[in-house]
Amino acid sequence: MDAKTGEMSGCPMHGDGGVRALLGRTNKDWWPEMLATEILNPNGPTNPLGDDFDYAEAFSKIDYKALKDDLTALMTDSQPWWPADYGHYGPFFIRMAWHAAGTYRTADGRGGANSGQQRFAPLDSWPDNGNLDKARRLLWPIKQKYGDSLSWADLFILTGNVAIESMGGPIFGFGGGRADVFEPERDIYWGSEDKWVNEGVQTRIAPEHGFEQIEGPLAAIQMGLIYVNPEGPQGNPHDHEGMARDMKETFRRMAMNDEETVALTAGGHTFGKAHGNGDASALGAAPAGGDLAAQGFGWVSSADHGGIGEHAVTSGIEGAWTNTPDKWSENYFRLLLDYEYELVQSPAGANQWQPIDQKEEDMAPAAWDPSIKVPTMMTTADMALKLDPDYRKISEKFREDHEAFKDAFARAWFKLTHRDMGPKIRYLGPEVPAEDLIWQDPVPAGTTPSDSLVAEVKGKIADSGLTVSQLVKTAWASASTYRKSDHRGGANGARIALAPQKDWDVNEPAALKKVLDTLDGLRGDMSLADTIVLGGVVGLEMAGATDVPFTGGRGDATQDQTDVESFDWMEPEADAFRNYKPRALSVKTEEMMLDRASLLGLSVPEMTVLIGGLRVLGANHGERGHGHLTERSGQLTNDFFVHLYDMTNVWKSTDDSDEEYVATDRAGSNEKWHATRADLIFGSNAELRAVGEIYAQKGGEEKFKRDFVRAWTKVMDADRFDISYQAYHA
Numbered sequence: 001m002d003a004k005t006g007e008m009s010g011c012p013m014h015g016d017g018g019v020r021a022l023l024g025r026t027n028k029d030w031w032p033e034m035l036a037t038e039i040l041n042p043n044g045p046t047n048p049l050g051d052d053f054d055y056a057e058a059f060s061k062i063d064y065k066a067l068k069d070d071l072t073a074l075m076t077d078s079q080p081w082w083p084a085d086y087g088h089y090g091p092f093f094i095r096m097a098w099h100a101a102g103t104y105r106t107a108d109g110r111g112g113a114n115s116g117q118q119r120f121a122p123l124d125s126w127p128d129n130g131n132l133d134k135a136r137r138l139l140w141p142i143k144q145k146y147g148d149s150l151s152w153a154d155l156f157i158l159t160g161n162v163a164i165e166s167m168g169g170p171i172f173g174f175g176g177g178r179a180d181v182f183e184p185e186r187d188i189y190w191g192s193e194d195k196w197v198n199e200g201v202q203t204r205i206a207p208e209h210g211f212e213q214i215e216g217p218l219a220a221i222q223m224g225l226i227y228v229n230p231e232g233p234q235g236n237p238h239d240h241e242g243m244a245r246d247m248k249e250t251f252r253r254m255a256m257n258d259e260e261t262v263a264l265t266a267g268g269h270t271f272g273k274a275h276g277n278g279d280a281s282a283l284g285a286a287p288a289g290g291d292l293a294a295q296g297f298g299w300v301s302s303a304d305h306g307g308i309g310e311h312a313v314t315s316g317i318e319g320a321w322t323n324t325p326d327k328w329s330e331n332y333f334r335l336l337l338d339y340e341y342e343l344v345q346s347p348a349g350a351n352q353w354q355p356i357d358q359k360e361e362d363m364a365p366a367a368w369d370p371s372i373k374v375p376t377m378m379t380t381a382d383m384a385l386k387l388d389p390d391y392r393k394i395s396e397k398f399r400e401d402h403e404a405f406k407d408a409f410a411r412a413w414f415k416l417t418h419r420d421m422g423p424k425i426r427y428l429g430p431e432v433p434a435e436d437l438i439w440q441d442p443v444p445a446g447t448t449p450s451d452s453l454v455a456e457v458k459g460k461i462a463d464s465g466l467t468v469s470q471l472v473k474t475a476w477a478s479a480s481t482y483r484k485s486d487h488r489g490g491a492n493g494a495r496i497a498l499a500p501q502k503d504w505d506v507n508e509p510a511a512l513k514k515v516l517d518t519l520d521g522l523r524g525d526m527s528l529a530d531t532i533v534l535g536g537v538v539g540l541e542m543a544g545a546t547d548v549p550f551t552g553g554r555g556d557a558t559q560d561q562t563d564v565e566s567f568d569w570m571e572p573e574a575d576a577f578r579n580y581k582p583r584a585l586s587v588k589t590e591e592m593m594l595d596r597a598s599l600l601g602l603s604v605p606e607m608t609v610l611i612g613g614l615r616v617l618g619a620n621h622g623e624r625g626h627g628h629l630t631e632r633s634g635q636l637t638n639d640f641f642v643h644l645y646d647m648t649n650v651w652k653s654t655d656d657s658d659e660e661y662v663a664t665d666r667a668g669s670n671e672k673w674h675a676t677r678a679d680l681i682f683g684s685n686a687e688l689r690a691v692g693e694i695y696a697q698k699g700g701e702e703k704f705k706r707d708f709v710r711a712w713t714k715v716m717d718a719d720r721f722d723i724s725y726q727a728y729h730a
Helices: 055-059 064-075 090-101 132-138 140-149 152-166 240-253 258-269 331-338 380-387 389-400 402-418 451-462 468-479 509-522 528-542 564-568 589-599 604-616 639-644 677-684 686-696 700-716 725-729
Strands: 341-345 351-355 364-366 369-374 649-653 660-665 671-676
Touching: 055 140, 064 140, 064 152, 090 132, 090 152, 090 258, 090 402, 132 140, 140 152, 152 402, 240 258, 240 380, 240 389, 258 331, 258 380, 258 389, 258 402, 331 380, 331 389, 351 380, 380 389, 389 402, 451 509, 451 528, 468 509, 468 528, 468 700, 509 528, 528 700, 589 604, 589 677, 604 639, 604 677, 604 686, 604 700, 639 671, 639 677, 639 686, 649 671, 660 677, 671 677, 677 686, 686 700
Parallel strands: none
Antiparallel strands: 341 351, 364 369, 649 660, 660 671
16 A cells, blocks of 8 residues: 555555565463563574474385375264264364465465464464364374374375265365474564454455455465455355355465366265354353363353254354265265255254255254255355356266266365465375376476586676676576475576566566576586586586585476466566565565565575675676775675665655665765665664674675675475475475
8 A cells, every 4th residue: 555645556466565574463461461471582583303303214114005094084073072973073184274375375384283282372373273182182092193204284184175075075185294383483474453353354356445456475265264254255144145255365375266166065065964053152262262170162052052064153154065064975066056045044043045845855964863844955155156157167077977077086186175375296105196297386397407508508607797786686686586385487497488477577577688588508418407506506606605515406497387377476576586566565674684684585694684784795786886885896894784884874764754865975076876675774773783794794704795696595495396305394
């Protein structure tokens, strides 16, 4: 939003509108009494398994068949403290796995099942995750049995798969490899609203207010939801057009197209029931705000019946979608399309749709007594699959071709539950599908170049006439697309030479093409991806760096292996490392800098040294001289910090937005330097300055060079899962 006009500016699918968790609501905001364990982790999260724990090695020791057998047996082992609907926990576990994975959003790659975040606030206490705390406790004996060899994150997804299989549903495969974290991931922005869904919170799509898209990287339609409000926009069951709009935009932001959306919705709702057969006001606090004696259980009911089994209240909607809720069937589309529906309310007061004059054979068994028949139901979200023309066409196709539906659901479920895992090389276990899928960003295996080839190509690059600036900018542009959130991007694949990356404004397309064409002509048998990174090595050595590591073996992707629409989400709207910010955004430049550094997996010192080095090497976007605080351009020096901390400088803003600054001497007579907010923050922020001063002080230049090369190499190799499992935990 423009600070002056109050109007939204720019493409809303990227970072504008909030990229840092500290701009939104924190766990302490929601639950002030929550124990502040982060006080013991001032230097970041800790891992009780130890920094040298290798999850891939541990996972390889699992008796995989025995694990699946144990999970299959659990499906029908109903516990009196939380009885299984229809005597089968399968639908419950499908919801658990779906909601663990469904927080993924493609704009910043955050969310998803990759680290087991559903165990922690705020996700464990979102209204949409109601009663999933019980599903996780049902799994505890399995987790306890298999210990470190099985992460919670993998267990959630594998359990969902086994649940589908145990009820006759189709599965495409499973890949393990999701290493747990042990505290909430605090760099995820979940939104700025101060109320949960159904508390009067405005939907995040509000065309009447001029907001045509959801804010920034967010994907869910309201705070506390995984996707959409199943009762309709703002709970309005009559807004079918708005319901379809919300679903399309939300699922698009979670990397799903319309066919995948229909397949997932219908396949998931083929199983199980929703729960609203009781008084919602009797429910207690969510797990994060629950009573100590509840031991992490939330939504404890004060009703005489305890709010379990027949009387459970979760979404407030009550009933099964099909007449066969404990098995895979063709009944969802038949019931949806063949019957007319009327609006009714559940015992908990939720809006839902019920078939008119439903035949007894099409009714569902009561979850607590199969001899009793009850009407099935549809949510307003389900009705969108019938009433929206685009969704209706797909629904009719799947109704007529059940095999196509099975295949579409299996593939969409696999994508949902694996989308945030990154390249397939990270997948573990015997059920990893052989087929390469485009959303996995496939890259052909590379060949490690010989030492003689590396030396030959290095010599050619050094003699090519390409400058330090050109080589460094190209290598950085290629590698710095990496996101630790979902392990996408990076230099492997050389996708900087392909659409859409080659056309991104931040990459200066015309200048980039000249460099890539030159490197392509010099590389011989070396991959272009390796040559780009090697060019960066040559550039640094030309700038005075020594002992710059290079590890070859990258492959080159093709345009056909590149999902252009998916990569479009990754285009940066601002990049402080290249001093690039083409327009005003509602988020401060320095906040966006921290967000990008976080996605790269950088520490404060690593971010600081990289910014300082890239400035003096001439890596700024275009010919921009801001922050180029050196008279030794193209040399790897500590001049950025030396001149930034020069006490003869007086800095003043040169524009109304406080984005650009000029330094004069204290007499005010001579302009000395130009800079941006992304530069001056290293002088104004005490923590960043404390790090920068290390490099600016006497004797700091050699340390600066060593630290820069180390951080540079980390970024260049961030996506090399083939050479270092260490990056797996980055």
